[in-house]
Amino acid sequence: MALTTVEREPGSFRTASPGLRLILLCILSITLMVLDHRNEHLVGVRKALSVALYPVQLLVSAPFDISNSVSESLATRTQLQEDNKRLRQEALIRSARLQRMAALEAENARLRALLDSTVIVGDEILIAEIVSVDMNPFRNMLVINKGGSDGVYIGQALIDADGIVGQITRDRHYSAEAMLVTDVDHALPVELARNRLRTIAVGTGELDRLSLPFLPLNADVQVGDLLVSSGLGGTFPPGYPVGVVRDVRKVTGQPFLEIDAEPAAALNRIREVLLIRPGGRDPFADPESTRVADEPAADSAPEPPVEAEAADGESG
Numbered sequence: 001m002a003l004t005t006v007e008r009e010p011g012s013f014r015t016a017s018p019g020l021r022l023i024l025l026c027i028l029s030i031t032l033m034v035l036d037h038r039n040e041h042l043v044g045v046r047k048a049l050s051v052a053l054y055p056v057q058l059l060v061s062a063p064f065d066i067s068n069s070v071s072e073s074l075a076t077r078t079q080l081q082e083d084n085k086r087l088r089q090e091a092l093i094r095s096a097r098l099q100r101m102a103a104l105e106a107e108n109a110r111l112r113a114l115l116d117s118t119v120i121v122g123d124e125i126l127i128a129e130i131v132s133v134d135m136n137p138f139r140n141m142l143v144i145n146k147g148g149s150d151g152v153y154i155g156q157a158l159i160d161a162d163g164i165v166g167q168i169t170r171d172r173h174y175s176a177e178a179m180l181v182t183d184v185d186h187a188l189p190v191e192l193a194r195n196r197l198r199t200i201a202v203g204t205g206e207l208d209r210l211s212l213p214f215l216p217l218n219a220d221v222q223v224g225d226l227l228v229s230s231g232l233g234g235t236f237p238p239g240y241p242v243g244v245v246r247d248v249r250k251v252t253g254q255p256f257l258e259i260d261a262e263p264a265a266a267l268n269r270i271r272e273v274l275l276i277r278p279g280g281r282d283p284f285a286d287p288e289s290t291r292v293a294d295e296p297a298a299d300s301a302p303e304p305p306v307e308a309e310a311a312d313g314e315s316g
Helices: 018-039 043-121 306-315
Strands: 124-133 141-144 157-159 164-171 176-180 187-192 198-203 226-229 241-249 258-263 272-277
Antiparallel strands (some): 124 141, 157 164, 157 272, 187 198, 187 226, 226 241, 241 258
């Protein structure tokens, strides 16, 4: 039995030539674009297609997105670690510089005070820096960075911007050892600036206390009196501040007053000192100011005698 099929004629579009089909497709595309542009008939269609194709888009772009995210995360963490390390170092450096700045400001203030005091001193001076302090609690000694090679001598007086500090007791050529006025073995001739009453200031071993043990009960001493060096003994020039009286006591049965004074110099905070040579030339003074006022200049011409001028006037 033979199978029979209904023979159908092929459609006209399939039998059309390729050129004609291309033209028809272009016309259709242009028509759809014009309609969509003017009336937006295909907006819903595009939206539906976008929703349907979104998972495919995610699957295609997922490897690239994951790779970029991981690399960015690793790079960001590394960069944050480097920035954190750099910022910590900069903060540490700035903190150290700020500390140094405060120390430099304090040192500048001390040096300014020292230089101002040299104007008042008027003697030959030498600035020295304290390099060490004796740790013995029963002695008040220190070492400075100037010695015999700089003109320092035993017995030379030390002062700071506020008053007398002590005197040189040992020369080490390039350095020197000094005894503070508060040392138990130190005694300093002083006088009260108010009434010129002379006495001796003796060290007690405490950096903030001097003792005046040789004033009688009827001595005119008051709390707040300024003590200055009297110049007796030749070690300390006269007129330098030594301390201020802070306590005056009368003890029954004792022939002398018990007087405590506070040193004028801040002995527990000093960093630089001045070594003075009494009667010497101040190295900071202007050399021109040391010339004798009545010394005639070498190139000045002598004035004519008065009598000669008068005689010339009479003859004229």
